Amino acid sequence: MGTYHIHQALHAEANEPWIWIGDRRYRSRSLVKIVNAGGSSCSRRTVYCAVRQIDHNYNNKRCALFGKDSNDWKKQIAMSAWYRDALAIDPDDTEAELSFCEGIPVWRELRASCCHPDFVARLATRLGVAGVWLGIIGALLGLAALHPGLGTYLSDSPILQTCVWIGFAILLVLSFVVCRSPRAA
DSSP: OEEEEEEEOOGGGTTOSEEEEOOTTSOTTEEEEEEEOSSOGGGOOEEEEEEEEOOHHHHHHHHHHHSOOOSOOTTEEEEOHHHHHHTTOOTTOOEEEEEEEOOOHHHHHHHHHHTOSSHHHHHHHHHHHHHHHHHHHHHHHHHHHHSTTHHHHHHTOHHHHHHHHHHHHHHHHHHHHHTOOOOOO
């Protein structure tokens, strides 16, 4: 955790799923969980995204565009408005108290897809998660139908209909929990 100086991302990278960071703890293109540690514990915002290392090429490009040169990028971050909004960082603020961690491997990839700035990537993730849950429900119902006697009992049973509706409700809740986008500030 630390206080970082926040810069705007370059205009060409406004819709990219990464931030630029000078801290060398993480390899470039690795996925991390970022928590805005400032404020109360109820208002902490979290986002998952890829990090890219700020290097001399990036510094030269920023210097050419903005006319400012910064040789000390260790505690500086360049992020798009999408991630600043998701972390509830005021556009006028130049510093924020942020915490970084790598997170759980499969979960961070899924959450990074749900936090993607492009709505098509978020929609594809939601549809993929819904497809997995529908597949699980279908497989369970198929296995139940293969059991001798159980299939005929369940086909006329209100228990089966109740289980299917409960399964769909669980599908909706889990899809929402897994695929929620970052909240707007």
